[in-house]
Amino acid sequence: MFQQPGYIENVSLRLSEVLADIGVDERIVQKRRRAWLLNESMTTILQDAHVSTYYLGSQSEGTTTLGLHSDTDILHCVNDFYVIQDWADWKPGVLNYLMIQDETVSSGYCLLQLLRDDAPLPHNDVLNPYYLFRDRTGRILLKNTSLLAATAGAFEGGVRHGPAYAKQEQPGFTDSDTVCAYPCKSWPLQARQWLDQQGVGQWPSDEMKRYCRNTGCFVVGVGSQENEELEWRISTSLAERCLMFNLNITQIRCYILMKMILKTFIKPYSGDTVSSFMCKTVLFHCIANTHSNVWRENNLLVCLTLCLFVLYNSILNENCPHFIIPGNNLMRGHISHAYKPYILEILKYIINSEGRALLEIECDDLGARIQLKLSNLHSEFEIKSSDISGDLILSIAQLSALNIEPRLYSITNSSYKEAIQTLLKYIFKLVIISNQCQGLDKTACSLIVSCFCTTLGSILASLNIQQYNALSAEALTLISCGLNTDVASSKLKLASMLHCLGDTQREDIVLRDIEESYELNIVEPVCTCHAFIRQPYRRGFYALADNHNEEAIQYTTASCVTFLPCEINCVPHELRHEMFRSTQEDLAFRGRDDYWMDWAVVDSLPYLYYLQYKTCRNLGKHEEKQRALFNLIRTIDQEPNLGHRETALNLLGQCMEQEDRAKDSLECYLLSLNERERNNAAKFHICRLLSTLVNDQ
Structure with a gap:
């Protein structure tokens, strides 16, 4: 194998270049990690102390590509339970569970014994037979089905796979696998020996192991085949993430190639018989048992072959020890005898092909890209790093909105006083955490x-306008704090307030500033209200996103402009109708995430042109008014990623009414109904318009 002089180095370097071209390089890996860890922070910060959320797996590790379509792995840690391994760690007044890891329990698993909350003693009563079970020795054990039952309602629309709920997300979001777990602050007993082991590769380092030990572990609601209902799986996910964060780029590329091989050659025929986690575990073992100087870019092909050879032997022997808890054989009971011969044969073929089998991989056009590189031909494929950067920027903007929207929904029907108090509570909490x-x-x-x-x-x-038709200094100060959240949405709220006050001159100044900042070849609309298929982003957006992290949100994105009912005095009357879009019959056709339908929500760009039309009309600027109307029509017709096109059409219809173009306005409302048949204020506008026309005649 590899007899031709320079063959290994040449193919390895070309393969490394191809992987860099599709976004597997140090820069993009770090951008992926930063984006997902930021998403993790945003999600957890707004949660109460009862739950912590972690984004794990390929997305947060940076070990994926656009073509792999990796799921987002989410772990919700329920902190109400206190899982301990030592009686000395018992705490009074809380739910304590003792982690039992004896000879009756499969390696990598444990039992949870209920303890009393007033003394460090075993609990003796079965309080709930659905959740608890008394074993033959009298121990009161918690069934793992209790966690699934307690959290199932939170994952409506998901499909259960073991302890996880898999959910196909709305277009523009990655699919998710969500697991709920209980935390254990201490390092699992079954993994204590791992802390003292050291392979020839001197990896993981002592410093990494110290960090891993301090992460503790989780217990997840799934048992082994021997004891499916009572056992809990021990998860060292945070320690594994630490190990992944300490891989070099060649090791990451090796892992991604293994996942591409799974996707291309194995999964279409044998499903999830061999998992990416098994590949990750094989990689860990290979790194620990080889010298670090092996893992070089010009040796990538040898590294990949080594990993595939170890994977082959693991499948042959049906033995893949968990890297941290080696007594847990990941392949036990997972390798189907029907699929085993095929998997071994295909791995043998790939290993003996000396890299030629990689030419068959269509994922991310890998094979075609390698062929071009080896032929010294110019690649016909675009480099995808900017595409990845754009997706990451949008994901941060979207997840920020998705975290905020449920909190706003909680005050949808609140009084001014209640809404103000609730928002102040969130703001004070965030300021304290930030400090x-x-x-x-x-x-x-x-x-x-x-x-x-x-x-x-x-x-x-809104309260100021209702009380004395003016804006207080406090309101303006708060508005100014958020003016640069994105390109337009917060500034449009300011313009909307000025419009409702009749301060047309200042409104005109704000709108001009927004239009100057809104680069049409860069800025992307952001809408998280409902599912729609996003079209490709603008090239200018990709280019700017590629050179920045989350700070690019304020230059490259424009979120929806959202008004709650308690903001109604800051909303032009043409837009207020959107708060009352639903008939009694329409309410039955709403989904659980359609709470935005009680708000007035409009995309930033059409709202900018609508306000410009109104302002120029009030100022008597006929030409500028017509330009704004033309821009509004063009945006509705040509902007591919509007989330609320029906609302923009409703605003345009009312502009047409003000232009005495009743036929055109009716056409706008009918087009709006084509966009959204139900829960659409266009029904009201059509009835109102027809009534006006009939009465005038």
């Missing part, structure tokens, strides 16, 4: 708090 933390947690606080400030400022402004 106590640094890094990504601080960045997460900054991204979220500005949105709450904008909404609070708008609510105060």
